[in-house]
Structure formats: C-alpha cells, structure tokens
Amino acid sequence: MNEILQISDTFIEQNTVFLELVNELKKMFSCNEIIVPMRHHHDFPNPELKSDSTLLLMPAWNPSKNAGVKIVTVSPENGQFNMPSIQGTYIYLDAIKGSIKAILEAKSLTVKRTAAASALASSFLSRKDSKSLLMIGTGALSVNLIKAHASVRAIEKVYVWGRNYEKAIRICDQLKGENYISVPVKNIEDKISEVDIISSATLSPKPLVLGKYLKEGQHVDLVGAYKKDTREADDEAVKKSSIYVDTYQGGLKESGDILIPLQRGILKEEEVKADLFELCTDKKEGRVSSSEITFFKSVGHALEDLTAANYYYKKYTNE
Known part of the structure; x- marks a missing residue:
C-alpha cells in the first residue's frame, strides 16, 4: 500500500503562486471534465456559543485521473478561541483505484483556491x-x-x-x-x-x-x-x-x-x-x-x- 502523503498548511502557504493557481482554475473550468455533485450543506446548532455552525461536504471526480472530497466546518464564533472560522481536511484520491493519495489541511487550501477564483x-x-x-x-x-x-x-x-x-x-x-x-x-x-x-x-x-x-x-x-x-x-x-x-x-x-x-x-x-x-x-x-x-x-x-x-x-x- 502506498504511503498517504500529509500536505500541511505550511507547505501550501509556502508554495502558492497565485497566477499559476488562477491559470489552473481557468483550465479546469474550461475543460468540462470534472464531475461535481451538489455539495452537502448542513447547519447545526452550537448552543454553548448561541450560534449555528456549518458542515460542508464537497466531492469531485476527474474520471480516471483524480478525485477528492473536502470536509469543512464553518464556526463564526471561533475568533474568541483565536482560531479561523474555517476548519477542515481534504482527502485526495486516485480516481482509478479509489485509494487515498494525500490528505491536505483544508484551511489554507480553501482560502487559496477561493482567492484564486x-x-x-x-x-x-x-x-x-x-x-x-x-x-x-x-x-x-x-x-x-x-x-x-x-x-x-x-x-x-x-x-x-x-x-x-x-x-x-x-x-x-x-x-x-x-x-x-x-x-x-x-x-x-x-x-x-x-x-x-x-x-x-x-x-x-x-x-x-x-x-x-x-x-x-x-x-x-x-x-x-x-x-x-x-x-x-x-x-x-x-x-x-x-x-x-x-x-x-x-x-x-x-x-x-x-x-x-x-x-x-x-x-x-x-x-x-x-x-x-x-x-x-x-x-x-x-x-x-x-x-x-x-x-x-x-x-x-x-x-x-x-x-x-x-x-x-x-x-x-x-x-
């Protein structure tokens, strides 16, 4: 079994060239290859903080190439814990075998791709x-x-x-x-x-x-x-x-x-x-x-x- 790579926020922060990422997004929005079902969006109560949090599940497949799913929570009151409101993980998969190739910390991945979009x-x-x-x-x-x-x-x-x-x-x-x-x-x-x-x-x-x-x-x-x-x-x-x-x-x-x-x-x-x-x-x-x-x-x-x-x-x- 191949080793599952762990790609940290630090690596993502240090290895982002925005114009490169923008161009990658442009290419993928143009190619019509990626299958993306409607994401799951679930608001759930957080009574201790008197504010709802949100769970998002976001899968996508590029058939016979790669696939993945992001699991993210959004907690608007996280500022009081000195934490970002967005927390999550991205599971990157081999689309042919279904095996996990890497796990990426989703906080930086999310802000980088959002900014690039x-x-x-x-x-x-x-x-x-x-x-x-x-x-x-x-x-x-x-x-x-x-x-x-x-x-x-x-x-x-x-x-x-x-x-x-x-x-x-x-x-x-x-x-x-x-x-x-x-x-x-x-x-x-x-x-x-x-x-x-x-x-x-x-x-x-x-x-x-x-x-x-x-x-x-x-x-x-x-x-x-x-x-x-x-x-x-x-x-x-x-x-x-x-x-x-x-x-x-x-x-x-x-x-x-x-x-x-x-x-x-x-x-x-x-x-x-x-x-x-x-x-x-x-x-x-x-x-x-x-x-x-x-x-x-x-x-x-x-x-x-x-x-x-x-x-x-x-x-x-x-x-």
Whole structure:
C-alpha cells in the first residue's frame, strides 16, 4: 500500500503562486471534465456559543485521473478561541483505484483556491486598468484575496477595513513587502467610492457594501455571506450591477447575496449574466464597458478544491 502523503498548511502557504493557481482554475473550468455533485450543506446548532455552525461536504471526480472530497466546518464564533472560522481536511484520491493519495489541511487550501477564483473572475470582470482595491474583512481570506487580485491586475494601492482596526493594521503590516501600498481605514465609506475593486470576505449578518456608494466602472467581489439569510451587499448594489456567479449550481441557491434579491423580485435568474464555466469557455462575455459595475458572488465549488489539491500534490511530489 502506498504511503498517504500529509500536505500541511505550511507547505501550501509556502508554495502558492497565485497566477499559476488562477491559470489552473481557468483550465479546469474550461475543460468540462470534472464531475461535481451538489455539495452537502448542513447547519447545526452550537448552543454553548448561541450560534449555528456549518458542515460542508464537497466531492469531485476527474474520471480516471483524480478525485477528492473536502470536509469543512464553518464556526463564526471561533475568533474568541483565536482560531479561523474555517476548519477542515481534504482527502485526495486516485480516481482509478479509489485509494487515498494525500490528505491536505483544508484551511489554507480553501482560502487559496477561493482567492484564486475571485482573481479569475476579476480577470474577466474588473477593468484592465484597475489600480486600487478596498478589502473589507480581516480574516484568513483577506491577505490571500489581496495577493490574488494583485496577480491579475496592476494594483498600486490597497485599503483594508475590519471591525477591529488593529487587525486591519496587522494585515497591512503583513503586506509591507509587496509592490503596492497598504493602508488601514476606519470607515468603509471613506474609500468605497474611490477604488476600482471592492473585495468583501466577512461573516457580517447585514450588508456592508451599499449601492449608494458604488460608482461607474467598479468591480465588486463577494466571498462571505455563505448562508441563505446573510448578505454582504444590499439591494441597491444588485440593481446597479451586472451580476455574475462562480457557478449557477451553488450561486443561485446558497447565499443571501443572490437568493434574497431573487426572492424579493429585485433580481431574476435570467438576469445573472454568466458563471465561471461560461466565462472561461468564452460562451458568455464579462465586462462590456468601462462604465459598467460588475458584481461577482462566490460560494465555492468542489472543482476549485480538486484543482487546488492536484496543484499542491504535483508541487509536493515534483511531478
């Protein structure tokens, strides 16, 4: 029996080149080879903390090549334990034999592939001359989203907002060696109207990206609000924007950012312009004008996990 490799968060952190991962995702969204059933999404009570947690099971197969499943929990109150809200494991399989090839720590894998998917969307949806970014949120995704967006656009200035200003300062400190200036801000409204790209990754129960502040030509990237009753952008933001999702399968059903406007009649399903499959295969186009506001909602997809697991497995084994 072959040894099961253990691929740690440390290895993933040290061996990620975002533009490489973005290109791998683009290739796999284009190839139509990976089979992805609807993920299991189970909310379960956590009475001790008076807040629900979520269990996600995300399988995917590339027949006769590779397969895998991610098991993830999301616990919004983990900050009080000084732990990320996302915890999990990825089991990477030989799709022919069914044997386990590797077990990857899913925290870093998830944030890396999520950030890379947002950057992939940005390559179609943000203006090519985008130079500034507002990062809303200071969790594990924030640094990764900033670096990923900067891999596809020539970002010069980054503003970081978080409910805890000290955390925003620490995020900016982590980015001091990058090719852009990072500045913490105390109020979203101070910069939201000025930047080219707005990226939001929070567990906020109410919208933080308000349409009244959006201006022509911006790109809005939303990766938080993973539940049906939560959202990061309000109705006005939806009304002013061209709407895109990572996949129709999850994007139209799992997050309040899309589901609530659909239920209210603010948005119709046919008004959602495209998903990443259609963008990557050129079946549909992304941004069509410099004045358009584009709005991308990501809920995550098992294709992204399998692609990332394969990417890190190859790096680990020097294949």
